[in-house]
Amino acid sequence: xSAMQEQIQKLYGLLVRVASSLQSPLLLAIRVYFGLWPAxxxxxxxxxxxxxxxxxxxxxxxxxxxxxxxxxxxxTFEFVAGILLAIGLLSRVAALxxxxxxxxxxxxxxxESLSNFFADPAKFYNADPFxxxxxxxxxxxFGPGKIALDYxxxxxxxxxxxxxx
Numbered sequence: 001x002s003a004m005q006e007q008i009q010k011l012y013g014l015l016v017r018v019a020s021s022l023q024s025p026l027l028l029a030i031r032v033y034f035g036l037w038p039a040x041x042x043x044x045x046x047x048x049x050x051x052x053x054x055x056x057x058x059x060x061x062x063x064x065x066x067x068x069x070x071x072x073x074x075x076t077f078e079f080v081a082g083i084l085l086a087i088g089l090l091s092r093v094a095a096l097x098x099x100x101x102x103x104x105x106x107x108x109x110x111x112e113s114l115s116n117f118f119a120d121p122a123k124f125y126n127a128d129p130f131x132x133x134x135x136x137x138x139x140x141x142f143g144p145g146k147i148a149l150d151y152x153x154x155x156x157x158x159x160x161x162x163x164x165x
Contacts, residue, residue, distance in 0.1 A: 027145030028088070034135040035085030041098060041132055042082025048075035062108045077101065085139060088148020092140050099136030102129035
């Protein structure tokens with residue numbers, strides 16, 4: 001291997017180490033920003049909880065079953081899930097619920113954007129549910145990172161290697 005190839009390998013290795021060290025801080029920033037503040041789903045849920053009448057009317061206009069109960073459930077879920085994401089507790093459960101919530105939002109209130117996923121992607125990714133769907137899928141698949149209560153709990157209660165029963 002030439003000296004230049006070795007240098008390129010070393011530089012690439014450094015790049016990978018630096019990028020890898022940023023994974024958990026980036027996941028934390030995403031969780032806090034989109035979970036809690038300033039663009040947080042928790043704030044969205046809190047706002048819905050304080051305007052249940054309007055949310056119920058909107059859900060009724062969409063033809064959703066039991067619009068009052070549905071509005072209360074969705075509002076409460078978004079509030080709690082946003083907080084859980086931000087602190088990194090039950091992150092994957094909250095993220096999966098958020099993804100389902102946003103898919104439901106696409107299906108019930110923005111079907112045109114959803115149906116244009118391939119034909120007009122801009123309609124899909126410019127729709128309100130998109131960013132929360134993306135965040136939900138990101139945290140569900142990659143987890144909350146090491147700066148999260150989930151990580152601390154897992155680290156504390158994980159079974160040491162060789163002791164699997």
